[in-house]
């Protein structure tokens with residue numbers, strides 16, 4: 001199990017001083033760090049169609065990038081290229097473990113673990129991300145530079161690579177295994193491998209306000225909400241037919257506010273939207289559904305329930321009190337009395353018989369748990 005030391009800062013101090021504010025170099029954040037996945041295993045994942053992989057290299061001083069799947073790297077030689085795989089936590093339980101020390105940030109803000117392997121000289125070039133990231137250095141060494149968050153000119157280095165012009169580094173370091181670099185959004189950075197090296201990026205996500213609005217609009221349409229029309233029974237004669245006057249403006253604005261002000265609807269939207277997985281889940285639904293009797297039997301044998309990597313579960317306090325939880329974009333509604341049991345499925349990624357025992361006499365709960373197992377969202381330890 002991984003634990004992290006954030007330069008002796010408490011998570012509270014880290015959030016107050018650095019989160020979304022300034023980069024932080026954390027030497028030896030992980031003690032005795034061992035790669036949770038090898039470069040060969042990474043290459044194996046890159047062969048899969050449904051896994052998002054990217055190769056970045058330079059040829060005659062020109063940046064090149066290509067999306068996977070990939071079978072062979074021999075044409076690239078042994079330097080100046082790197083292989084990057086998104087959502088590796090979805091496909092490898094050991095990689096998913098890297099998120100655990102950062103769970104002081106809620107599920108809905110966590111994006112994925114991107115793993116990169118780079119040969120000497122390899123990297124993706126100087127760029128800016130919109131997201132916070134903890135870059136954990138695995139085996140090998142990489143030279144990292146991070147600049148200040150001033151506006152930089154963007155450069156299209158390749159149609160799949162948006163770079164920024166060179167920047168003056170405020171951090172200029174060689175990362176060793178177990179070191180961590182925290183980079184908030186907007187700070188330009190670039191890593192170049194010094195020797196064959198692995199790097200694990202625990203990334204966070206948020207959204208632009210425009211996308212949030214657009215996703216809310218989709219939610220409203222999909223669920224046929226707010227279908228009532230905007231009306232104007234107050235209408236007076238106008239002498240300026242071209243004018244949309246202040247009263248109409250206020251009426252239209254009020255209609256939009258009514259759409260936004262419905263907290264119950266927003267809770268459902270946030271719960272469903274932010275519990276959606278980033279990448280395809282590596283689900284293995286059971287061939288024969290697990291019966292509730294089988295579940296009880298297995299759990300009593302002291303086996304654990306484990307949440308698969310990348311599955312998101314989210315609850316909001318009022319909705320939870322009513323017995324609702326959001327899992328993988330879907331709302332599950334049970335009896336109010338089961339709220340504390342539902343909460344376990346979002347706050348934990350492993351559950352023991354002891355934790356579940358108080359509720360296992362309730363058929364509704366046992367049915368819910370078997371539903372999660374039959375869908376492949378949770379599995380029982382071997």
Ligand code: SIN
Pocket residue numbers: 082115116123124129133135189190191199201
């Ligand atoms: C990398 O691992 O090479 C890229 C990570 C990043 O810059 O965000």
Ligand code: CO
Pocket residue numbers: 127128129189
């Ligand atoms: Co980056």
